[in-house]
Amino acid sequence: MAKKDPRIDAYIKKAQPFARPILKHVRKLVHRACPDVAETIKWRMPFFDRKGTICFMAAFKEHAVFGFGKASCCSAKKTRARWAILAGSCR
Numbered sequence: 001m002a003k004k005d006p007r008i009d010a011y012i013k014k015a016q017p018f019a020r021p022i023l024k025h026v027r028k029l030v031h032r033a034c035p036d037v038a039e040t041i042k043w044r045m046p047f048f049d050r051k052g053t054i055c056f057m058a059a060f061k062e063h064a065v066f067g068f069g070k071a072s073c074c075s076a077k078k079t080r081a082r083w084a085i086l087a088g089s090c091r
Contacts, residue, residue: 002031005039008046011059019059026057026066 004027012023023046030037030048038049045058053069 002036002038004031005041005046007041008039011041011046015059015064016061019064022064023057023059030055 008027012020012027015023027039027046034048034050034054036050037054040047040049042053042056045056047056047069048054055066055068057066058064
């Protein structure tokens with residue numbers, strides 16, 4: 001499993017109380033779907049990279065968001081299947 005970025009821990013800690021469990025859950029799902037993902041902060045939001053941006057998440061005053069980056073970053077069939085499961089888990 002890839003190392004977790006302490007800046008994302010801090011981001012989650014500073015998020016609104018409603019958003020913290022959502023962000024933790026999404027982070028866990030991303031690492032489960034792509035164990036070698038790299039965490040980083042871009043534009044003051046958590047991003048998950050592997051050969052480019054795979055996805056990102058953010059929390060605001062009254063809502064949280066999750067978005068996908070380039071699908072081409074996940075070239076292997078098995079990885080794409082895992083992302084399909086992730087997308088279903090986040091709905």
